[in-house]
Amino acid sequence: MKNFKAFLLANSRYKLLFYFILFFIAISFVIRTILLVMSFSKADISLPALFKIFGLGLMFDAGVACFIVLVYSIYLLLLPQKLNNSLFNRIVTYAGFFLTVFIVVFSFFAEITFWQEFEARFNFIAVDYLIYTYEVINNINESYPLPILISGMLLFCIFITIVFYKRRIFTATFLSVTSFLNRLIITVLLFIVAGLFGFAISNTVAEKSINRYQNELSKAGIYSFFAAFKNNELNYDHFYKLINTDKAFAEIRAELQDSTVTYSNNGRSIQRFIKQQGIPIKPNVIMITIESFSADFMKAFGNNQNLTPVLDSIAEKSLFFTNMYATGTRTVRGMEALSLAMPPTPGSSIVRRPNNDNLLTIGNIFNKAGYESNFLYGGDGYFDNMNAYFGNNGYNVTDRGRGLIIKDQFKAPRQIIPDSLVHFENAWGICDEDLYDAVLRNADTSFKSGKLFYDFVMTTSNHKPYTYPAGKIDLKSGSGREGAVRYTDYAIGAFLKKAQTKPWFDNTVFIFVADHCASSAGKNEIDITKYHIPCIVYSPKQIVPHKLDMLCSQIDLYPTLLAQMNWSYNSNLYGKNILSPAYYPRIELGTYQKLAYMKADSLVILSPQQKVETFIYNSINNTQVATKFNDHLVNEAIAQYQTAYYLYKNNGLKQPMPAN
DSSP: OTTHHHHHHTSOTTHHHHHHHHHHHHHHHHHHHHHHHHTGGGTTOOHHHHHHHHHHHHHHHHHHHHHHTHHHHHHHHHSOGGGTTSHHHHHHHHHHHHHHHHHHHHHHHHHHHHHHHHSSSSOHHHHHHHHOHHHHHHHHHHHSOHHHHHHHHHHHHHHHHHHHHHTTHHHHHHHOOOOHHHHHHHHHHHHHHHHHHHHHOOGGGGOOSSBHHHHHHHSOHHHHHHHHHHTSSOOHHHHSOOOOHHHHHHHHHHHHOOTTEEEOSOSSOOOEEEOOOSOOOOOEEEEEEETTOOGGGSGGGTOOSOOOHHHHHHHTTSEEEEEEEOSOSSHHHHHHHHHHOOOOOSSSOGGGSSSOOSBOOHHHHHHHTTEEEEEEESSOTTGGGHHHHHHTTTOEEEEOOOSOOOTTSOOSOEEEOOGGGOSOEETTEEOHHHHHHHHHHHHHHHHHTTOEEEEEEEOOSSSTTOOOOTTSSSSOTTSOHHHHHHHHHHHHHHHHHHHTTSTTGGGEEEEEEESSOSOOOOSBSSOGGGGEEEEEEEOTTTOOOEEEOSOEEGGGHHHHHHHHTTOOEEEOOOOOOTTSTTOOOEEEEEOSSOEEEEETTEEEEEETTTEEEEEEEETTTTEEEEOOOOHHHHHHHHHHHHHHHHHHHTTTTBSOOOOO
């Protein structure tokens, strides 16, 4: 151990490694500061908060740096002394250093762009984006001057390499004489630090503040990415507060009970037959699921920019849900809510999970009523497993079909929207107008063959890079979210004008509902206002205009609509008819880890490590005040998510339903 300090800091072949760690910590500090400035007004910054953000941030950054250098430390450990100053080692060292610095710099650039859109460190969304590289790379290329940015990053990496060279850090590394014992000690210490960090420290260490921005700023993006990758599905039974399973099902069955319901004999089930009085009506149904469409884009919710004149106009002539909330913050979560009518479960949406075929979906309910159910998407439905999910759950599929096609991915019929019928396209898919034209062609075909149709349509235009056909609205394509919202509304107006000329129009119900809000980032870990979405049910010949102001969830849309149509059907849905006398206002929503249940103004948030938080929510100023609730309300919240997870894991959402 003689002169160990000198070996470590001045005359060690590990000098480059340790200077890289210092470089990584320094640039991480800069990035964290940039992100803090970007969200300063929302982070409620105080001196203790700054200590927390940069103190925990330093810990995470040091741990990530140790992980990054592990492979290089093994290389230095095993490299014979006679090769330390060889041409081979110089090539490996220079090339490895430059490549590592470039990857680090690129990841930090990606963090800034990710923060601009989601105001969060890397999470499950980033993991998804890594899988679907075609759409993501094209989206980045269309949203940013990528050649210029990459050139800039390369120049910066060259600059850093020159600085290290000029300071003779490379030379000191190559000319050093470090014994095997000292190399072994340093390598083992690095592994110990990395091991302790990897196994004893999790992202939850940074999630102690009630301010979500402070928590996110405390994290390290690279570590958050791998933590999200590791926890793509959280086992509810392992990580969340539980109650007795039979008690949980008794709670949820009591909640869903009303005068129309007859349950199956299986107590660990919500399978039931819903019997409506009156003569059933059978209109065609076209649901337009609008990408990233917050309620506050509309005049009806206080917006004065006149972004949505079409939707504002038809809302006054429709069944208008004014107090509806999405269950999540991703498209696939909205799809889950609108096709299964169930609350979110921890981790990824069921749309993206295995064993998600042959479920009792809304499409299957329509199929059993004699309809043809269709899923229509303007992009490639391989993205986010959409085609496989819908194709294996009762829907025919229509998509762009430009990306990867897996044989036997699903058995349902599939139509590809051909190039000849596409007038505009970006990374995510064709423009809304072209997609709606496909909807019209599909409806014409079904009508001519005498078939009723139910369509689940997923749009893409209201998404970064916010590009759309020129000359449609008075804002330049790609100028930002405002233009995309205006174009989204314009395309809906053009679609309805064409639909009104069709013979099937008078017998068709049009639903306009968002998959989720434009931004999920808010002051709180779960910001209720960031889940508020519009929902409009429009049919001049079928619907009496009416505002529904009751607090409700995305999952309540179809139980309410089916009740209005006097349908009797087998149900496995968690959603409820909000016009039923037995209905009481409540919503279910969440992130990938946190699950929320709000009944009136009483909010329960469930988190991993069996954590339960309770608040009174003030909708006027959007505040959550910590309050102690009785066990009944907490158990009611737990029952929602515990039973939903149980049913998914134990095939309780599957068909066929038992006989009535």
